[in-house]
Amino acid sequence: MCRKFSNDTLANVSPFLIKKVIDYTAGSEVETCKKLRNGNILIKTKNYNQAEKLVKLVSLSPTVHIEISEHTSLNLTKGVIHSNDLRGIKEEEILDELRNQNVTEVKKILKEENNDSLKEIGLIILTFSSISLPTEMSIGYEKIKIRPYIPLPLRCKKCQRYGHIEKICKNAKICPNCANEFHTSEDNAECVNIKSFVNCKENGIQTYNHNSYDQKCPIFVREKEIQVIITLEKVDRRKAISTYKERNQYSGPSYSAVTRNNSALYSQTQESPAQSSTVTKPINQQRQ
Numbered sequence: 111m112c113r114k115f116s117n118d119t120l121a122n123v124s125p126f127l128i129k130k131v132i133d134y135t136a137g138s139e140v141e142t143c144k145k146l147r148n149g150n151i152l153i154k155t156k157n158y159n160q161a162e163k164l165v166k167l168v169s170l171s172p173t174v175h176i177e178i179s180e181h182t183s184l185n186l187t188k189g190v191i192h193s194n195d196l197r198g199i200k201e202e203e204i205l206d207e208l209r210n211q212n213v214t215e216v217k218k219i220l221k222e223e224n225n226d227s228l229k230e231i232g233l234i235i236l237t238f239s240s241i242s243l244p245t246e247m248s249i250g251y252e253k254i255k256i257r258p259y260i261p262l263p264l265r266c267k268k269c270q271r272y273g274h275i276e277k278i279c280k281n282a283k284i285c286p287n288c289a290n291e292f293h294t295s296e297d298n299a300e301c302v303n304i305k306s307f308v309n310c311k312e313n314g315i316q317t318y319n320h321n322s323y324d325q326k327c328p329i330f331v332r333e334k335e336i337q338v339i340i341t342l343e344k345v346d347r348r349k350a351i352s353t354y355k356e357r358n359q360y361s362g363p364s365y366s367a368v369t370r371n372n373s374a375l376y377s378q379t380q381e382s383p384a385q386s387s388t389v390t391k392p393i394n395q396q397r398q
């Protein structure tokens with residue numbers, strides 16, 4: 111829910127008024143309702159019927175005009191399927207055939223070959239217009255398993271820290287190879303210093319020399335586990351980090367050990383897709 115026809119947000123609107131109007135409009139209490147930092151309100155309804163009624167609401171009072179719209183990402187889920195039969199068939203054609211199974215987007219995972227050409231590997235990322243991911247689907251007469259799609263951790267290209275992008279970064283620019291202040295003048299200039307990763311250096315856990323792109327780095331491994339929590343439990347990064355810490359406090363099996371044994375999970379190994387692009391690049395160019 112966001113405010114309309116006003117420079118104000120919903121931050122200062124009475125919580126009692128909000129609850130009264132939402133409950134009245136939805137016909138009963140909704141699942142959750144919370145004010146976001148940007149002044150909007152995030153509502154989770156108990157069912158589709160409540161949502162249908164709420165999107166018609168245009169004001170909370172004669173002076174507070176609002177608009178309620180469907181959340182752009184929380185109502186979608188992404189899954190990965192493997193099918194050699196679909197190699198060679200265009201994404202648009204696959205989408206047309208799978209629309210009746212709630213698929214809204216089809217992206218093939220392509221792998222870059224030595225000669226810079228892109229090759230299909232049979233993996234396809236599908237977006238479904240549903241809150242929970244189906245476990246299997248039909249491709250023609252065949253039944254195919256769907257695994258959750260876990261995006262790679264998001265690392266800032268400027269400061270090399272996780273969880274935000276370059277555009278909003280206020281930190282100093284750091285060399286991705288040696289963890290010193292950024293020093294190579296041109297984009298293509300190679301740093302020849304001893305490899306170091308700023309996240310590990312700062313936490314004093316750099317047990318072997320490696321740079322920002324290293325996928326065995328303990329911080330990268332931890333970030334991957336946080337991504338699993340964000341994706342599967344549909345929580346924000348802050349909540350995922352606290353969940354991760356809670357689960358790793360005791361000496362039982364780590365969350366990574368638990369998820370590794372979960373065969374239904376699409377784990378990101380050599381064939382991992384990039385988060386925002388579908389091209390798997392060589393390690394030193396992997397998305398940051």
Ligand SMILES: [Zn+2]
Nearest residue numbers: 266268269279
């Ligand atoms: Zn940054």
Ligand SMILES: [Zn+2]
Nearest residue numbers: 285287288301
């Ligand atoms: Zn450097």
Ligand SMILES: [Zn+2]
Nearest residue numbers: 307310327328
């Ligand atoms: Zn590291």
